[in-house]
Amino acid sequence: MSSAPSADTARDERRRARRSRLYRWDVRFSPYALIAPFFLFFVAFGLFPLLYTGWASLHRVELGAPTDMEWVGLRNFSRLLDDDFFWNALRNTFTIGLLSTVPQLLMALGLAHLLNYRLRGSMFFRVAILTPYATSVAAATLVFVLMFSRTDHGLINWGLGLFGIDAVDWQNGDWTAQLAVSAIVIWRWTGYNALIYLAAMQAVPHDLYESAALDGASRWQQFLHVTVPSLRPTILFTCVVSTIGATQLFGEPLLFSQGASPTGGSDHQFQTLGLYLYEQGWFNQHLGRASAIAWTMFLLLVLIGLVNWAVSRWIRKSA
């Protein structure tokens, strides 16, 4: 009888000790348990393939037998630099990138400026200009292909015809095809970027405009000297993201060409790097070479990033 309470307290103590031990373990190890599911997938399907691409780019690997790898060193890269189609794709990626990004961001900036006024139905306008973002690359491109039909019953050519302009063979022209592909990109992303600018504009302190107005700045001057400088980080950010997007351009040029061939037009006139990679890997069946292209694209992005960084530093210094 007398031993019962002491046994009880002993049991209690044991239980408490176990509980506090459990609690300590919980605090120490639960963070790892929380990040584990993410990191499991991230390492398996993100990090590992990323690094393995470098290894694969040094081998001859064919699509038919992806497990047979033959070491070739840097030959994939040297062949790439000798390939005219690679340089062509690089040039096209650059020109289509410029044609689509510059007008898109300028229009987005103007659009955001207008949306920043007090408006009736402002939410309707915001949703409406964002709708293209919900349209997939594939659906959008199929529609634009029809609108850019070469004959005069194509919508765009018919519209040009109203102004007495002859029908344009959009797909087979050099510049015209690049313009049409850029138009798809511009249509899909202008509204999206406008909303990002708008969010940044709404964060600009009101008194900046007040004092600019007191100094007698016109609306246009306020836009140039208050809005744009306040938006500089956002503008830089959208430039970076759009550049990355432009480097990867794939769906639009693929579906814009006749029969969705990966050549990017009859004359490769709008074959982008993304398309060139797809053609090398999944049509010519050279996975090793495709890996080399992927790495080259990545290095290109790093290079653009460095230039971007240097330019922005220089601008900040001179400002």
Next chain:
Amino acid sequence: MTDVTQTHRAPRTGGRGSGPARLRRGPLRRGRGPGKRGAGRQLHGGKLTYAVLVLFTIGSLFPLVWTAIAASRTNTRLAQTPPPFWFGGNLFKNLEIAWTDANMGTALLNTLVVAGTITIGTVLFSTLAGFAFAKLRFRFRGLLLLLVIGTMLVPPQLSVVPLFMMIAEFGWTDQLQSVILPTLVSAFGVFFMRQYLIEALPTELIEAARVDGAGSLRLIWHVVFPAARPAMAVLAMLTFVMAWNDFFWPIIALTQGGEPTVQVALAGLGRGQIPDQSVIMAGALLGTLPLLLAFVLFGKQIVGGIMQGAVKG
């Protein structure tokens, strides 16, 4: 891996302050805004503003409306001048052909499964990991976070070849898991949730729950999830749109098109699987309709989400 064109940055708690009404009128005579809510400018837009915005709205919506118009016509009508600007009576016939012949029915169902699974996985795992990175201390935290952020801007092209090798190795080609698993988690999602939870989840709240003896599971269920709910909704919407529209990887993983997603089926139409232009437009319409419907219903929230996810200056 996320598609970086859709990358955002830290969510921003709205820049709402109030400023006094403007003292001076601009050179263009427009009324002063009487209201005092919201930062930014309080001026009313003039007629020109509305005109330009209406133009942009028409430009944004016209290709979609015209898709429906073209889908409701016949091929012969599409080959005539001028092009049609109003609906014909052929819509349901074309939709039916697209549904069966272009495999759009199967594709829609597949895409629903794919996008739904990816959305649930991304939101759940991002919230858990984001919470750990935002509020818990553990070894290598900074290093691991740097790793996540570092891969955020890496293009998907860089991992596509080894991914394809893996899938061939596992015998997953033309099966839906080949599209689901590689995109089930996203570095952007983790970063997004972390940025949100740093501000939205007071550390005192966690400590209080801990003092009450709540274990990690109860803490997450009763404290973290409720606090993270708004950001989870935004992330879910963005992820769903992205997964629905994903093109590059599915087109490589689902080559033979036995089990297509919507985008793969549309690419098949682009390859000229069906020569009929009006049917192709019907397919494009079918593939876009679910997301358009979501825009009609949740447009406001999606706009809010994108603006919230915009960059902090």
